[in-house]
Amino acid sequence: MNDSELISVLSRRGIRPTQQRIAVYKYLLTHPEHPSADTIYRALVEEYPVFSRTTIYNSLGALIEAGLVRQVNICADEQRFDATVTDHGHFFCKECGKVYDFGFDSPAMVSRLCPRGFIKEQGDVFFTGICKHCYSF
Amino acid sequence: MNDSELISVLSRRGIRPTQQRIAVYKYLLTHPEHPSADTIYRALVEEYPVFSRTTIYNSLGALIEAGLVRQVNICADEQRFDATVTDHGHFFCKECGKVYDFGFDSPAMVSRLCPRGFIKEQGDVFFTGICKHCYSF
DNA sequence: GCATTTGTTTGTATTCATTACAACTTTGCT
DNA sequence: AGCAAAGTTGTAATGAATACAAACAAATGC
Ligand SMILES: [Mn+2]
Ligand SMILES: [Mn+2]
Ligand SMILES: [Zn+2]
Ligand SMILES: [Zn+2]
Numbered sequence: 470m471n472d473s474e475l476i477s478v479l480s481r482r483g484i485r486p487t488q489q490r491i492a493v494y495k496y497l498l499t500h501p502e503h504p505s506a507d508t509i510y511r512a513l514v515e516e517y518p519v520f521s522r523t524t525i526y527n528s529l530g531a532l533i534e535a536g537l538v539r540q541v542n543i544c545a546d547e548q549r550f551d552a553t554v555t556d557h558g559h560f561f562c563k564e565c566g567k568v569y570d571f572g573f574d575s576p577a578m579v580s581r582l583c584p585r586g587f588i589k590e591q592g593d594v595f596f597t598g599i600c601k602h603c604y605s606f
Numbered sequence: 607m608n609d610s611e612l613i614s615v616l617s618r619r620g621i622r623p624t625q626q627r628i629a630v631y632k633y634l635l636t637h638p639e640h641p642s643a644d645t646i647y648r649a650l651v652e653e654y655p656v657f658s659r660t661t662i663y664n665s666l667g668a669l670i671e672a673g674l675v676r677q678v679n680i681c682a683d684e685q686r687f688d689a690t691v692t693d694h695g696h697f698f699c700k701e702c703g704k705v706y707d708f709g710f711d712s713p714a715m716v717s718r719l720c721p722r723g724f725i726k727e728q729g730d731v732f733f734t735g736i737c738k739h740c741y742s743f
Numbered sequence: 744g745c746a747t748t749t750g751t752t753t754g755t756a757t758t759c760a761t762t763a764c765a766a767c768t769t770t771g772c773t
Numbered sequence: 774a775g776c777a778a779a780g781t782t783g784t785a786a787t788g789a790a791t792a793c794a795a796a797c798a799a800a801t802g803c
Contacts (some may be wrong), residue, residue: 485750485751485799487750487751487752487798487799489751489752490751505789506789506790507788507789519752519753520752520753521752521753521754522753522754522789522790523752523753523754523755523790523791523792524751524752524753526789526790526791527751527752531751540682542679542680542681542682542732543679544679545677545679545685545761546761546788546789547788547789547790548682548789548790558719558721560720560721560724560726562724563727569721569724571719571720571721573719578715579719579731582695582708582710582716582731582733583697583708583733584695584697584706584708584738585738586738586741587697587699587706587733587735587736587737587738587741588735588736588741589697589733589734589735590700590733590734590735590736591733591734591735592731592732592733592734593730593731593732593733593734594716594719594729594730594731594732595679595729595730595731595732596719596720596724596726596727596728596729596730597726597727597728597729597730598724598725598726598727598728599724599725599727600724600725601721601722601723601724604723604724604725622770622771622779622780624769624770624779624780624781626780626781627780642760643760643761644759644760656781656782657781657782658781658782658783659760659761659782659783660761660762660763660781660782660783660784661780661781661782663761663762664780664781665780668780682790683759683760683790684759684760684761685760685761744803745802745803746801746802746803747800747801747802747803748799748800748801748802749798749799749800749801750797750798750799750800751796751797751798751799752795752796752797752798753794753795753796753797754793754794754795754796755792755793755794755795756791756792756793756794757790757791757792757793758789758790758791758792759788759789759790759791760787760788760789760790761786761787761788761789762785762786762787762788763784763785763786763787764783764784764785764786765782765783765784765785766781766782766783766784767780767781767782767783768779768780768781768782769778769779769780769781770777770778770779770780771776771777771778771779772775772776772777772778773774773775773776
């Protein structure tokens, strides 16, 4: 996705496509490893020497509000962020610390887990354990 | 579960059944609302006037290590704790802040969501939205 | 163009959950 | 009892997230 496409995506979602928001969103799109706010900050401050930590939080908040980004409660100590907003699962490897995405064979099945009468806005399936790569040794 | 039963449960799991650990575990067993460390602290310090916050964290750590308690990453700002360690789902209501437990019609189905080759130790299904009680008005 | 307003960014100060630490106490064992 | 290991306590430190106000930028109206 090039810059003009990003601009129109943000505009369509009703938020002003500022340079900072685009940079944060682009970082998330190109780094699907669920980075933390601090990871994003340290990466972007290299590229744009003047970039505030607060702006990272503000931009993430705006992007979340707009439905382009979601937060993932995978680690207890810090919040992680994800530009993939369609329902998908996460596997956290205790060994290497990586967070893997995985899809569902039948997404409807996951929605069916939600109890009757409860209005689901977001769903998350989260597994913890040992990943494929760390297990084979 | 009475105190002598609790003592034997903790002993069987290899941790010393101290008065504090028993109090924390009993609180979690009798308060299935997924309390935070601070909530547990404020409740127990009433009963046992000398009770340190650190001890809450230490006890929770020991109980988690022993597999009797697990942490639930449902709120971004604080950790919640749960004495129900069998696989079950959580629904967080954005309106009232309550966390509801729910079971799975077929638990095997949830395990089947885990991608091939990944060794699952713990599974969580989280939904966020509006609960049954907050929706009807 | 210029003034006004509204929204955004920035840096700093603050909050607050969690962790680190060291002194003290309790428990288990001989 | 005497000793060592484990557990508890209070305080200090850490660090992610938020609050805030000043500076800045973009939009709007004239
Ligand atoms: Mn993801
Ligand atoms: Mn639960
Ligand atoms: Zn791994
Ligand atoms: Zn509710």
